[in-house]
Amino acid sequence: MAVARMNRIKLAGLLKDRDYWLKALQKAQVIEIDIPENDAPVLGREEESNCEIEREMAEIDHHLGDLDKTIVFIDRYFPVKPTLIQQFAGVKTFLTEVEFQDLAEARNQTSKIVDQASALNVELAKLAHQEASFRSDLQNLLPWSELDLREEDLQGTSFVRVILGEVEVRRFNEVQDAVAAAPFGCELRRINQDQRAV
Known part of the structure; x- marks a missing residue:
């Protein structure tokens, strides 16, 4: 069987066989596989559920990133000093079910606090930059003060x-x-x- 060189081919098949055929065609090195950005196969219920889970996981990762930035920001100014045992075993926070529910209900308030902390961090960076600029100007002007003019x-x-x-x-x-x-x-x-x- 001979393989004729073509500009483009269309391959239709089952979704579960897609990865196999793509790998096989790529391995053959006789064609270049072009996957368009809007390549959206018809999804069944299971695939739709998986996409929904991926979207939710991405949203959770986004919130976790915000929380990490907030924790780093707070820890910079209000560090929690671990005990001697915690220095070796690590700091562990235990929450009861009631405490966890209270935290879950305060989600909107927590989101506002995270936004405020991020805004404060940006303002703090601006002030630190201004302080460095003022200190540099002061160092340049100090020798003039000694001229007694x-x-x-x-x-x-x-x-x-x-x-x-x-x-x-x-x-x-x-x-x-x-x-x-x-x-x-x-x-x-x-x-x-x-x-x-x-």
């Missing part, structure tokens, strides 16, 4: 430039002489010094 000192001047920098200790005298010999008014102030630089 007043606003009056700069009044009436047509052009003022203040340059902050550092030079090696062994070259400081050269820089000082160059500033003193400048044809325009200059002033050199030493703010601080270590063994390496001024």
Whole structure:
């Protein structure tokens, strides 16, 4: 039997045999199997039930992901310190049937708390970013505070430039002489010094 090369073929069969035929055709390497995205076979009751279960499982996974994020968020600020035994055996929470029912009934309230916690986490990240930016600006401005320059000192001047920098200790005298010999008014102030630089 010969297999003729074709652009496209259609294969109809039982749903339970589908995987077998797809694997067999792929293994033969004589055709390329194209499965369209909207390939929706006619489902029986059992298949519909399985799809419903998969949808419910995906929804449960989504809620569990939200709960995990919330627990991590709360644990960051209100950690529960385990006892000595719990450190080795793990922390276990036992719920009675009544407690479980109470938690199940509070599902809507829990969902709101999860949403609020997620929103707070986003706001906290923004504030942390702003704090880092402010601290960076503060570090850049601190050396200027040591110059002891007043606003009056700069009044009436047509052009003022203040340059902050550092030079090696062994070259400081050269820089000082160059500033003193400048044809325009200059002033050199030493703010601080270590063994390496001024």
